[in-house]
Amino acid sequence: MQSLKLKYGCNPNQSEASVYMKKGELPFEALNGKPGYINLLDAMNAWQLVRELKEATGLPAAASFKHVSPAGAAVGLPLDDVLSKAYFAPKEVSPVAAAYIRARGADRMSSYGDFAALSDVCDADTANFLKGEVSDGVIAPGYTDEALEILKSKRKGTYLILKMDENYKPEPVEEKEVFGVTFKQSRNEAKITDELLTEIVTKNKNLTQEAKRDLLIALITLKYTQSNSVCYAKGGQAIGIGAGQQSRVHCTRLAGNKADLWHLRQMDKVLNLPFREDVKRPNRDNAIDVYLGDEWEDLLNTDAWKDVFTQKPAPLTREEKRAYLDSVTGVSLASDAFFPFGDNIERAKKSGVKYVAEAGGSIRDDNVIETADKYDMVMAFTRLRLFHH
Numbered sequence: 001m002q003s004l005k006l007k008y009g010c011n012p013n014q015s016e017a018s019v020y021m022k023k024g025e026l027p028f029e030a031l032n033g034k035p036g037y038i039n040l041l042d043a044m045n046a047w048q049l050v051r052e053l054k055e056a057t058g059l060p061a062a063a064s065f066k067h068v069s070p071a072g073a074a075v076g077l078p079l080d081d082v083l084s085k086a087y088f089a090p091k092e093v094s095p096v097a098a099a100y101i102r103a104r105g106a107d108r109m110s111s112y113g114d115f116a117a118l119s120d121v122c123d124a125d126t127a128n129f130l131k132g133e134v135s136d137g138v139i140a141p142g143y144t145d146e147a148l149e150i151l152k153s154k155r156k157g158t159y160l161i162l163k164m165d166e167n168y169k170p171e172p173v174e175e176k177e178v179f180g181v182t183f184k185q186s187r188n189e190a191k192i193t194d195e196l197l198t199e200i201v202t203k204n205k206n207l208t209q210e211a212k213r214d215l216l217i218a219l220i221t222l223k224y225t226q227s228n229s230v231c232y233a234k235g236g237q238a239i240g241i242g243a244g245q246q247s248r249v250h251c252t253r254l255a256g257n258k259a260d261l262w263h264l265r266q267m268d269k270v271l272n273l274p275f276r277e278d279v280k281r282p283n284r285d286n287a288i289d290v291y292l293g294d295e296w297e298d299l300l301n302t303d304a305w306k307d308v309f310t311q312k313p314a315p316l317t318r319e320e321k322r323a324y325l326d327s328v329t330g331v332s333l334a335s336d337a338f339f340p341f342g343d344n345i346e347r348a349k350k351s352g353v354k355y356v357a358e359a360g361g362s363i364r365d366d367n368v369i370e371t372a373d374k375y376d377m378v379m380a381f382t383r384l385r386l387f388h389h
Contacts, residue, residue: 001026007036027168032152033137033160039115041068043139046117047164049073049224054119056192056216059236061119062099063221064111069229069244071114072106073221074099074237075213086265088281089129097125102237104133107258108285115139122147130154134282141166188388192219196382197357201369204378210235211332211355211378218334219357219386225336227387230344232259232351233332239263240351248335252344256351263328263352264292264321274310283308291316328352336386338362342371349375359385 003020017037019026028043035043042065053061053075060076076095079102084091087105096118104111116130118140127147130138137160138151151161175184196219197212217238218231225231225243230251232240240259242251264270265288273291275284287308290299296315299305305312333348335358345368348356356372360381372379 001029004030004035006040007034009037023171027165028139028162031143031148031161031163033155033158035137035160035162038067039137039160042066042115043117043137043162043164045224046070046115047139049220050117050119051166052192052220052223053217056220057213060096060099062096062103063117064100064103064106064114065117066110066112066114069226070103070221070224070238070241071110072103072238072241073217074102074106075217077102077236082266082271085271088284090125093125093129094123096120096123097129100126101129104129106238106262107241109289110258112282112285122151124150127151132281136160137162139164188223188386190223190384190386192216192223196384197380199360199381199383200378201360201365201381202372202377202379204373204376207355207378207380211330214332215334215355215357215380218332219382222334222336222388223386224388227336227389229336229386229388230255231334232256232348232353233334234259234330239331248337248340249343249347251335252333252347256347259331259351260321260325261289261292263325264316267316267320267324269314269316269320273313275308276310279308292321325350325352330354332357334358336388338365338385339368340364342367344368345371345375345377349377354378356380357382359383 002025003018006017008015009017019040045068046063046065049063050061057075063073064071076099079091079098087101089101112134114135116135116138121142122140123144124146127150131150131154139162141164151159172187174187175182194212214233218233221231221238222229228245228248228251230242231238232255239262240255242255245251300315329352331352332355333353338359338361340362354377356377356379360383
């Protein structure tokens with residue numbers, strides 16, 4: 001097809017909505033369900049992200065998108081016992097399923113009602129996990145027969161399933177219209193490779209292979225995240241993404257808080273919370289979020305705990321959380337532009353950051369480098385800005 005009518009635009013009152021190609025046919029087809037405007041914005045951005053992640057790492061990749069920014073992104077490394085339990089997922093799954101489980105597990109609250117993207121053919125393991133999650137749709141280069149049947153049964157048969165032409169290459173120049181004005185620019189075809197990590201400006205220059213992989217994952221994730229943006233990564237996945245903030249330190253704080261929650265969800269006290277068997281996944285995820293947050297009393301100091309737990313759990317104190325987070329290390333952090341002040345590094349240190357990739361070029365680079373040296377971090381200047389709007 002060269003064009004496709006959509007349910008509506010960004011909002012239901014925007015009734016006239018469609019997508020079309022000026023040349024050739026659309027690079028995707030809907031195998032099931034009817035696309036919406038935001039669905040396709042998420043799908044097109046998410047597909048680019050997972051395609052680049054696979055190209056950069058050689059591993060199957062997945063992303064969980066919400067409102068044109070990723071809530072999570074990951075490559076298909078195996079799940080260990082702790083992550084399997086924290087993600088409420090089976091441990092023995094295919095690599096592509098592991099990639100999506102990791103991507104979804106980065107920030108389960110934000111991934112509620114996501115659009116999923118897979119770099120590889122969707123198999124039964126991935127489809128079975130997706131079937132149990134609240135999700136609006138999925139895009140992949142293909143589906144096994146079994147996976148397709150599983151997904152077609154989701155949402156009373158309306159779940160959106162998109163098949164992407166993995167050989168599609170867009171025109172080098174792109175356009176979009178805002179308030180009747182057409183904007184035109186060359187596509188951002190900058191390659192995210194190890195070459196971006198060679199200019200190490202700190203005293204500590206020991207950038208491990210695992211850190212390189214995580215920094216590449218973070219940088220590629222930022223390429224498709226609404227700016228300003230910052231991404232924390234560890235173990236082959238994003239663990240905290242701060243998107244669309246006007247202040248960069250606010251990005252760093254937002255993403256750092258999400259990364260902290262990702263780590264705290266792996267504490268024994270959290271892994272062993274006594275959930276009732278009838279609690280649905282979104283209610284469980286919300287309860288964990290409240291339990292770990294500053295408003296835990298809303299859950300534990302009222303009868304609300306009875307709705308989710310079989311018995312009232314002991315609170316997780318501020319001191320317990322800080323002690324656990326102080327033990328965290330080896331986290332990678334990337335920014336879509338330079339850090340203008342050392343306060344970003346100070347905040348990153350509180351979340352266990354050891355490795356940093358940023359564009360460089362601030363008039364205060366010396367202060368940022370000095371702050372990184374204070375904590376024996378490894379920091380590379382990429383000399384590449386990754387703004388996305």
